[in-house]
Amino acid sequence: MFQTFFQSLLDVLQPETIAIMLVGIAIGFVVGVLPGLGGSVTLALMLPFIFDMEPVQAFAFLLGMWVVTATTGDITSVLFGVPGEATSAATVFDGYPMTKRGEAGRALGAALLSSTQGALLGAFFLALSVPILRPLVLAFGPPEFLMLTLLGLTFVVALSGRNVLKGFLMAALGMLVALVGIDPQEGVPRYAFGQLYLWDGIDIVPLVIGLFAGAEVLQLMLSKTSIATRTADNISGIRQGVRDTFRHWTVVVRSSAIGIGIGIIPGMGGSVSQFIAYGHAQQTSKHPERFGKGAVEGVLAAGANNNAKDAGSLVPTIAFGIPGSVGAAVLLGAFLITGLNPGPEMLTTNLNITFSMVWIMVLANIVAVAVSFLLIRQLVKLTLIPGTWLVPFLLVLLGVGAFTASNNINDIFVMLAAAALGVVAIHWDWPRVPFLLAVVLGGLAERYLFLSYSLHGWSWLTTPSVLGLGALIVFVAVWPYVRAMRRRGKEPVPARVETKDNDLTGVGK
Amino acid sequence: MKTATATPVRLGDVVITVLLLAVFVGAYLLAQDWPFRTKLFPGLLATAGIGIAVLKLGGHGVQAYRHRTRHSATRQEDAGSEQGDDHSIEYVFGTAGARAWLAALGWAAAFFVALCVLGVFITVPLFTLAYLKISGSAGWLGATIYAVVAGGVLWFVFGELLAVPMPAGIF
Amino acid sequence: MFDRKPTRAAFSALLGAIALMSTACDAVGTSTEASAGGGGDCSMFEGETVTLVVPYSPGGGYDSYARIIAPHLGKELGSEVVVENEDGAGGLLAMNNLMAATPDGTELAIMNGVGVAGGALAGAEGIRFALDDLSMIGRVAEQQAVFVAGAKSPYRTLDDVLKADGFEFASTGVGAADFVNANLLIEILDFDGRVVTGFEGSDESELAVVRGDVDGQTGDLDSRIEAIEAGDEHPLLVIDTKRADVLPDVPALGELDLGQRERALAESLIDMSAFGRPIVGPPGLPEDRLSCLRQALHNSVTNPKLLAAAKKEERPISWLSGAELDELVGRLGDASAAFQQSLRAAHERG
Structure with missing residues (x-):
């Protein structure tokens, strides 16, 4: 197996394959940066190009393109507050505040390097799990998925910060939004008000764009200043961002693990895990109050997560031909075109191709991040452009970015409504992230609860894996208090209320 | 300063909570016509939402009472939550005048209405030119170049090269 | 707006570097x-x-x-x-x-x-x-539909299913094709079956079948064939008048011995699949x-x-x-x- 593993590296390193991969990376780079272009749509557009390629070349092209979109999508999130890809939404939460503080270089450095680290961890996991790929996918079912969803929901407390009740109310509102659409049990439309557009529920992308970017663009229109009034020294900023990924390496590793785990689950969808990773980062942080105001850990969690999840979503695709995300669904077409059968063959006769996918993910990310690092200094200057000159450009990003959700004009109305909610939430200090987390997880919680019950009655409640996850939920929910008590025992810690937001002084040095 | 409860109640919070309460009550009532499995989750959720909203309103009541009895609240707490930096979004939203708001919202509305009616390829150059000239007081040359380049690049890359679906207007 | 150059460069590099693209370009070219x-x-x-x-x-x-x-x-x-x-x-x-x-x-x-x-x-x-x-x-x-059972279920042939004690179908939702087919099969073949809805998409329902959470499902033959060949699912019945070329040993709905009412139902179901x-x-x-x-x-x-x-x-x-x-x-x-x-x-x- 080791021989195959390294042999497959040589397969990827063929000059022609590398050339094809570079083309894929270049396309993926642009697609990731532009909010109007989604990774999966572009993959579909590019499928015809692989007709005459060898399997490894085809994956070098498509997989290279796809994994890069997750990396470069973060760039737009950090610079303009508009996610370049649906999977880069959570990078906005802290990446954009850092940019406004003049720390775009540091935020980009952290986002990009953590993306690479996430991709490496994901690829490493994929390679390691080859012998157990199939049992791994089959190990978890709806009851475990439900517990994971509940685990994610416990982060609402941490995400709410000082205003726990406000956070709960926003989360409840988010769950209500998640319930809009055809109910999965009886097929009855809920809260759709006769609008077919609402039948499939409300997409997360227009919500994130409106809640965050919409409000920010309005601010630019009001203040007419540039996004950042100053930028810290870029090179040292980037260097600090890089150092941050190592300083907070546990956040990177755990967020990657969350990405891999949730990526494996087909029904969870590509944009869920970033919110859970972000919530977990805030929950476990020593300074949760800094989140949303430019905490680098938030950027790291989102960055590492959205790359690692690609590896996760490939697991069921390779093992069973069941794609773990929309992007993986298009990649499945590539399997068929190149004459590959997903399933056991990928782990025996075509094992070299599976391993080559691992290498492609690693190499494509390294190339993309290296190129990005060269561009950071130029990109950061964009944040100093006067606001009035940016506004038309940003409004296009808002409109076009929202429109990609379902190519429907109603996407834009949802975005505008979310922008209004965002302005209100900012002005009156209501937390926005619990709302988004609940939108993403609310529907899943209901669906998995009913599925678990329909499939197993109540007996699933006592299975070891469910009990184990339940214990984890309790631990995660209680841990911050335990830690706070232990710290209080050791040293006098100022009361939580007095922890001011402006003790962000350490940043930017 | 020592306790957060001594701060004055912000009217906006009360209004938002009442609005949310109304949303949850509405959601609960709408759910009543549905089959059991369809309404179970929304019903529980709306009930929880109503409960939290009432709790929050109750909290506001207590807060208002304490504030009145102590007279010790300072405005500092409020200032503390907003960074002194005039760049922060909270500050801008809080201090912008009515005219500035009206202008900003008007421009945004104009953009999105045009987007829906005229489609992206006409709206972008038109809006760019108008916005830069009127709101940004840019020079004709710069504004025109920006408008033409923005419209052209958008049209070429999204419309022609990639044929990505774009808001096309009602024509 | 830094999007123009990379895309074009990407495309020209794509076209230049790789000679074998000619046929593919032909396929997607927008020749007028x-x-x-x-x-x-x-x-x-x-x-x-x-x-x-x-x-x-x-x-x-x-x-x-x-x-x-x-x-x-x-x-x-x-x-x-x-x-x-x-x-x-x-x-x-x-x-x-x-x-x-x-x-x-x-x-x-x-x-x-x-x-x-x-x-x-x-x-x-x-x-x-x-x-x-x-x-x-x-x-x-x-869209030739096929009725399959998961490899972890006890069912191997249609006869096993007819004797079943509560055969569970996975379905992506009320009104979906897998829902309609399953319900009509239960009615036409008259066996003890029920349909579990609530799976997000065919990916999730297929996983449930492979895991053995449910017994089986109906689905498009061309998307099921991989799993059948891999041995993860057993084909039981093809919902068509005649057998499928790729599954010569699997009976077709049209060849079953059915009562008059059931036959009419089956014919309409096959029409619908057509x-x-x-x-x-x-x-x-x-x-x-x-x-x-x-x-x-x-x-x-x-x-x-x-x-x-x-x-x-x-x-x-x-x-x-x-x-x-x-x-x-x-x-x-x-x-x-x-x-x-x-x-x-x-x-x-x-």
Whole structure:
């Protein structure tokens, strides 16, 4: 197996394959940066190009393109507050505040390097799990998925910060939004008000764009200043961002693990895990109050997560031909075109191709991040452009970015409504992230609860894996208090209320 | 300063909570016509939402009472939550005048209405030119170049090269 | 706006560096040369942009077929055919929007025949048109449905299922094809079965079957065949008049010994499956445009290049002309009251 593993590296390193991969990376780079272009749509557009390629070349092209979109999508999130890809939404939460503080270089450095680290961890996991790929996918079912969803929901407390009740109310509102659409049990439309557009529920992308970017663009229109009034020294900023990924390496590793785990689950969808990773980062942080105001850990969690999840979503695709995300669904077409059968063959006769996918993910990310690092200094200057000159450009990003959700004009109305909610939430200090987390997880919680019950009655409640996850939920929910008590025992810690937001002084040095 | 409860109640919070309460009550009532499995989750959720909203309103009541009895609240707490930096979004939203708001919202509305009616390829150059000239007081040359380049690049890359679906207007 | 150069550089590098792209470019090139194919006069489409709507997100069968066909159809029409994904309401959003489109043939859609036909017959909420309103251009693929059991279930043959004590089907939701098929199979074959809904998509339901959470499901043969060949699922029954070429040992619904009422139900079910994946236009397409589109689509799907591409993606083409589809619509409209009753009951049962 080791021989195959390294042999497959040589397969990827063929000059022609590398050339094809570079083309894929270049396309993926642009697609990731532009909010109007989604990774999966572009993959579909590019499928015809692989007709005459060898399997490894085809994956070098498509997989290279796809994994890069997750990396470069973060760039737009950090610079303009508009996610370049649906999977880069959570990078906005802290990446954009850092940019406004003049720390775009540091935020980009952290986002990009953590993306690479996430991709490496994901690829490493994929390679390691080859012998157990199939049992791994089959190990978890709806009851475990439900517990994971509940685990994610416990982060609402941490995400709410000082205003726990406000956070709960926003989360409840988010769950209500998640319930809009055809109910999965009886097929009855809920809260759709006769609008077919609402039948499939409300997409997360227009919500994130409106809640965050919409409000920010309005601010630019009001203040007419540039996004950042100053930028810290870029090179040292980037260097600090890089150092941050190592300083907070546990956040990177755990967020990657969350990405891999949730990526494996087909029904969870590509944009869920970033919110859970972000919530977990805030929950476990020593300074949760800094989140949303430019905490680098938030950027790291989102960055590492959205790359690692690609590896996760490939697991069921390779093992069973069941794609773990929309992007993986298009990649499945590539399997068929190149004459590959997903399933056991990928782990025996075509094992070299599976391993080559691992290498492609690693190499494509390294190339993309290296190129990005060269561009950071130029990109950061964009944040100093006067606001009035940016506004038309940003409004296009808002409109076009929202429109990609379902190519429907109603996407834009949802975005505008979310922008209004965002302005209100900012002005009156209501937390926005619990709302988004609940939108993403609310529907899943209901669906998995009913599925678990329909499939197993109540007996699933006592299975070891469910009990184990339940214990984890309790631990995660209680841990911050335990830690706070232990710290209080050791040293006098100022009361939580007095922890001011402006003790962000350490940043930017 | 020592306790957060001594701060004055912000009217906006009360209004938002009442609005949310109304949303949850509405959601609960709408759910009543549905089959059991369809309404179970929304019903529980709306009930929880109503409960939290009432709790929050109750909290506001207590807060208002304490504030009145102590007279010790300072405005500092409020200032503390907003960074002194005039760049922060909270500050801008809080201090912008009515005219500035009206202008900003008007421009945004104009953009999105045009987007829906005229489609992206006409709206972008038109809006760019108008916005830069009127709101940004840019020079004709710069504004025109920006408008033409923005419209052209958008049209070429999204419309022609990639044929990505774009808001096309009602024509 | 830094987007222009990299894309173009990407494309030129793509074209320059790799010699073997020529055929692929041919397949996706947006050549505007006039139609070489005979038949209907298509001058009215020359230079136009035709949108082919896929009512689902990218990836999956409908998307693949649309993307295979689009460039060839474009060549036949002398226009550019653009594929757009418009996901929503389980595919119904796009169909309802198509109803409101200008009937000039510049907006077409590939339709989930079974789902829409089943819903229309059952009078499902959300289908705001009658099936015979649509302008049928041609069916590009049949959707031979197959009934499978997971390898972890105790069922190996149809006989096992008939003796079953509570066979569980996975379904993606009320009104989906897998839901309609499963409910009608239970009724036609009269066995103890029930349908578990609530799976997010066919990916999740398939995983549940492979895991053994449920016993089986019905699904498209061409998307099931991988799992069958891998041994993760056992084929039990093909929902068609005759056996499938790839599964010669699996019985077909049409060959079973059934009572009169059950036979009528089975025939309607097979008719409905025969709807497959048609390409349709809005109501009231003018005769000349409709006949041009029908001819152009026929020319496209008989083009050896398209067939080779379709074969490569394992998306077999199975043509049925617009006229034949119209006939099928008529037949389904007249389908036995028992059939419509069962459909409606299935929709309401949930």
